[in-house]
Structures are given as C-alpha cells and as structure tokens.
Amino acid sequence: TDYFSSISGLEQLLHTEHTLMSELSSQLDATRNTLKQLESEVTAIKLEHAMAAKGLENYLTNPINIYRLMKRLHTDWQQMERRVQQMSTQIRFNITQHYGLNFPSQEDVDGAALALVRLQSTYKLDVAQVAAGILNGIKYGTDMSWQDCFVLGQQLFEMEDYNNTKVWLRESMERLRRHQQPQHQDHSAPEPTILNSMEMVAKSLFQMGDFDTAYELSQRVLELDPSRIRNWHLSAKAANVVQGEIGEVAQSRHADGGYRLTQEFAHYEKVCRGEVSASAAQQRPLRCRYARGQHAYRVLAPLKLEEHSLDPLVVSYHDMLSPQQIIELRQMAVPHMKRSTVNPLPGRQSKKSAFRVSKNAWLEYDTHPMMGRMLRDLSDATGLDMTYCEQLQVANYGVGGHYEPHWDFFVDSQHYPAEEGNRIATAIFYLSDVEQGGATAFPFLNFAVRPQLGNILFWYNLHRSLDMDYRTKHAGCPVLKGSKWIANIWIHEATQTFARPCDVIRDNEVSLGYDIIE
Numbered sequence: 001t002d003y004f005s006s007i008s009g010l011e012q013l014l015h016t017e018h019t020l021m022s023e024l025s026s027q028l029d030a031t032r033n034t035l036k037q038l039e040s041e042v043t044a045i046k047l048e049h050a051m052a053a054k055g056l057e058n059y060l061t062n063p064i065n066i067y068r069l070m071k072r073l074h075t076d077w078q079q080m081e082r083r084v085q086q087m088s089t090q091i092r093f094n095i096t097q098h099y100g101l102n103f104p105s106q107e108d109v110d111g112a113a114l115a116l117v118r119l120q121s122t123y124k125l126d127v128a129q130v131a132a133g134i135l136n137g138i139k140y141g142t143d144m145s146w147q148d149c150f151v152l153g154q155q156l157f158e159m160e161d162y163n164n165t166k167v168w169l170r171e172s173m174e175r176l177r178r179h180q181q182p183q184h185q186d187h188s189a190p191e192p193t194i195l196n197s198m199e200m201v202a203k204s205l206f207q208m209g210d211f212d213t214a215y216e217l218s219q220r221v222l223e224l225d226p227s228r229i230r231n232w233h234l235s236a237k238a239a240n241v242v243q244g245e246i247g248e249v250a251q252s253r254h255a256d257g258g259y260r261l262t263q264e265f266a267h268y269e270k271v272c273r274g275e276v277s278a279s280a281a282q283q284r285p286l287r288c289r290y291a292r293g294q295h296a297y298r299v300l301a302p303l304k305l306e307e308h309s310l311d312p313l314v315v316s317y318h319d320m321l322s323p324q325q326i327i328e329l330r331q332m333a334v335p336h337m338k339r340s341t342v343n344p345l346p347g348r349q350s351k352k353s354a355f356r357v358s359k360n361a362w363l364e365y366d367t368h369p370m371m372g373r374m375l376r377d378l379s380d381a382t383g384l385d386m387t388y389c390e391q392l393q394v395a396n397y398g399v400g401g402h403y404e405p406h407w408d409f410f411v412d413s414q415h416y417p418a419e420e421g422n423r424i425a426t427a428i429f430y431l432s433d434v435e436q437g438g439a440t441a442f443p444f445l446n447f448a449v450r451p452q453l454g455n456i457l458f459w460y461n462l463h464r465s466l467d468m469d470y471r472t473k474h475a476g477c478p479v480l481k482g483s484k485w486i487a488n489i490w491i492h493e494a495t496q497t498f499a500r501p502c503d504v505i506r507d508n509e510v511s512l513g514y515d516i517i518e
C-alpha cells in the first residue's frame with residue numbers, strides 16, 4: 001500500500017515494529033527465566049561434585065548423598081531434558097501469521113531506496129554524510145551500519161542503478177573497515193547470509209567490469225572469513241565478460257527516465273537547490289505589498305501579497321489559513337489518502353509513477369464550512385469565479401516524495417469537459433512548513449517557492465488568449481527533511497471572461513518554444 005510515499009502509512013510500520021519488539025521481548029523474558037533456573041540447578045550439582053572430589057570415600061559413604069545422586073540421575077535429568085525441549089517449543093515467534101500487522105512490500109523498500117538516492121542526487125549530498133545521518137550539515141538521526149549500506153547497494157544493483165550501487169557499496173566497505181579497527185568492541189563475525197550476498201555482488205560486479213569495487217568487496221569477505229578463499233576460483237563463465245552487454249543493461253534503466261538526463265532536468269535540480277537567482281526580466285521590480293482583493297472587509301484586513309513573477313503572474317498570499325484550520329483539513333483528508341497517480345492518456349488507466357511520489361485525497365467543498373471559506377477567500381483574492389473548479393486535492397509528500405516538472409493545463413482537450421475549459425489557474429495552499437527541500441520550483445522562471453504554512457501560491461497556467469503558457473512548468477522538489485502537505489485548487493477557464501478579459505492582441509508568442517525539452 002505504498003508506505004514509502006507519505007508519512008501517514010509509516011506510522012503503521014512503526015507500530016508493527018513496536019508490536020514485534022514487545023512480543024519478542026516477552027518471549028525472551030520467559031525463556032530467560034527458565035534458563036536461569038536451569039543454570040542455578042546445574043551450579044548446585046557442580047557444587048556437589050566439588051564436594052565429592054575433596055574426598056570421594058567420605059562423600060559416597062553418606063546415605064543422603066547416595067540417595068540424591070540416584071534421584072538426580074533417575075528423575076532430575078529426565079526432567080531437565082523435558083524442560084529444555086519445552087523451552088524450544090515455548091518460543092513462538094511467527095511474525096507474519098499471528099498479529100495481523102502491516103508490513104512493507106518489496107515495492108516499498110525499493111521506493112525508500114529510490115527516495116534516498118533521489119535526495120542524494122538532487123541536493124548533491126555526500127554519501128558518507130547521508131550514511132552518518134547528516135543532511136545538509138545537520139545531524140538528524142542514527143548512522144547507517146555497514147550492513148545497511150551494503151543492503152542498499154545490493155538493492156540498487158538489482159534496480160540496475162549501477163552508479164549509485166558503486167558509491168553505496170564503497171561506503172559500506174569503508175564503514176566495515178572502520179568497524180573492524182581495534183577500538184571497536186564488536187568483532188562478532190557477520191552472518192553467513194550477508195557474506196554470501198557480498199560474494200554474489202562481488203562476482204556480478206566483476207562480470208560487469210567494475211573490478212575495483214569487486215576486488216574491494218572480496219577482500220573484505222576474505223578478512224571476515226578466510227576459509228572462503230575456496231569460493232574464489234573464477235568460473236569460465238565469469239572470465240568471458242562481454243562488455244557490450246553491460247552498456248545495454250546500464251541504459252535500460254533510463255528507458256523511461258530519459259527526461260532525467262536532460263539539461264532541463266539538471267537545471268530544475270539547480271533551482272531546487274537554490275543555486276540560481278531569478279533572472280526573467282520583469283516589467284518592474286517585484287514587491288511585497290498589501291492588496292485589496294474583491295471584498296470590502298479587505299480594507300481592514302488587506303491581503304499580504306508577494307510577487308514572484310509578473311509575466312506569467314505568480315504570487316503568494318500570506319497567512320490565508322490558521323494552523324487550527326490546517327490541522328482540521330489534514331485530519332479530514334487522512335482517511336481518504338491514496339498513492340497519487342499521473343494523468344493517463346484519455347481512455348487509459350491512471351497509474352503510479354516514480355515521476356510523482358505522494359499520496360492525495362479529493363474532498364468535496366461541502367465537507368466542511370471551512371472549505372467553502374477557502375474557495376471564497378481565493379475568489380476574493382484573485383477575482384476569479386469558482387463555478388468550475390475541481391474538488392480540493394489534499395496531498396502529502398513523505399521524505400523523498402516529489403513531483404517532477406509538469407504543466408497543470410491539459411495539452412489534450414479530451415481531458416476536460418468542453419463547457420469548463422482548461423485549467424486557467426492553480427492555487428496551492430501550503431498546509432505545512434518543510435524543514436528542508438520540498439519547494440515549488442519553476443525551472444523556466446528560475447525561482448522556487450518555499451512552503452510556508454498558511455500561504456497560498458497562485459499562478460495563471462494560460463495566457464489571456466487562453467493559449468497554454470509553457471513557461472509555467474513547475475515541480476514539487478523532493479522533500480529532504482520533514483513532511484509536506486498541500487491542498488490544490490484548479491480553476492477552469494469558463495466563466496472567467498469578465499474577471500480576466502483577453503488582450504487586444506494574442507499574447508502567447510512569448511511562451512512558444514518552452515514546450516520543447518532540451
């Protein structure tokens with residue numbers, strides 16, 4: 001059920017682990033008690049034997065001692081045997097059958113690995129730092145163990161992401177090396193299963209021609225268990241490496257990820273990192289100002305308007321929702337949250353995609369009076385008519401969650417009812433702050449807006465001529481630390497004739513050319 005795509009499901013997983021832990025602990029406690037009893041009985045018998053050793057004859061001529069020896073061997077040891085047997089049946093620990101708990105699927109684990117790798121590449125994070133629980137210089141959590149790093153590397157290998165495989169395996173080996181140094185207490189030999197995996201991965205790397213990493217890995221295996229040298233005569237098959245095959249495999253992973261290799265995508269990532277400054281020439285300097293809106297009471301409570309771009313118009317309205325309202329809204333959405341999908345071609349099923357990792361729920365405006373108020377406030381601020389707007393979409397991005405660059409208008413008119421028209425404008429209500437990452441980025445306009453609880457981000461997707469404005473391509477940057485909540489309202493073009501009349505001339509030429517990916 002896509003636990004990795006948002007935070008709400010993760011709480012269930014924490015609960016799962018909590019249950020497992022207390023179950024195993026109580027089982028261990030019970031066994032520990034039996035063990036302790038058995039141990040004290042053995043100690044008592046040892047004491048008897050020590051006494052006997054001091055003077056055998058003396059000991060064995062005592063009728064009590066003789067009786068007890070007899071009794072021990074005739075009944076006590078048999079009981080002992082039964083108790084030990086019982087102990088092994090006493091421990092009942094079957095994680096999947098008994099407790100009806102939720103577990104992540106392979107897809108979840110893959111999703112979490114992808115998220116980590118996405119963050120690392122978008123925000124140019126140093127692997128060693130990530131493994132140490134440090135994000136952009138801030139230490140948040142526990143270190144990853146060398147095994148954690150290894151399993152992640154192995155998984156990336158299975159997902160055919162070879163560049164990242166290499167960095168994570170190397171980090172794992174580095175951590176293992178440090179782990180083995182004398183000042184470390186824990187020198188217990190690793191499980192044979194992990195040594196087997198290490199050997200397997202090393203062999204695959206060797207076959208693929210990554211000799212350095214393969215060598216490094218096999219050296220570590222041999223340090224941990226020198227007897228494994230027997231596994232290391234090369235099979236004839238391994239020696240016959242066909243280099244051509246590797247290229248194919250490495251490319252196949254980009255079959256549907258071609259966009260991520262473009263200049264445009266690299267630029268988008270820069271915008272997410274805040275490495276570009278807004279460039280687009282504006283007709284006048286941008287301002288933060290008070291605005292009246294459409295309603296008389298705004299004379300007393302003016303809107304706090306922040307301009308991000310004048311053409312196309314992108315603005316923020318500050319402090320439009322109270323924290324209390326936001327909590328309610330989020331709570332209403334939670335029971336309905338499902339993994340987000342991307343718009344399918346007409347007539348096709350919508351599908352999940354690595355392109356958009358979040359969960360969302362659609363809410364009717366009459367669910368709660370507050371939602372009607374949101375619509376009225378939005379209409380009041382923008383002057384637009386809300387007759388044809390879509391239901392409220394509440395979305396939550398977990399760590400690593402994102403929405404790659406896209407347009408909100410539909411390129412294909414089959415996607416919207418003709419009488420409603422296309423999505424003329426988008427309003428995003430930010431329902432949370434985000435500690436790091438998670439900005440709404442406009443790569444062609446060279447800026448990104450940081451989520452700020454209670455603010456609305458608003459822009460026009462269409463020109464006044466109702467042609468598509470390709471400059472409005474935007475994205476939700478990956479969340480690096482925190483959880484991002486938004487509510488979207490998409491407003492359609494019909495009924496806006498008077499609110500946003502056409503210009504005398506067609507105004508769409510400026511945006512042509514932005515629809516081609518470079």
Ligand SMILES: O=C(O)CCC(=O)C(=O)O
Binds near residue numbers: 408438439477
């Ligand atoms: O998450 C964001 O900041 C952008 C969301 C978005 O573009 C969308 O839901 O269409």
Ligand SMILES: [Fe+2]
Binds near residue numbers: 406407408474
């Ligand atoms: Fe969007």
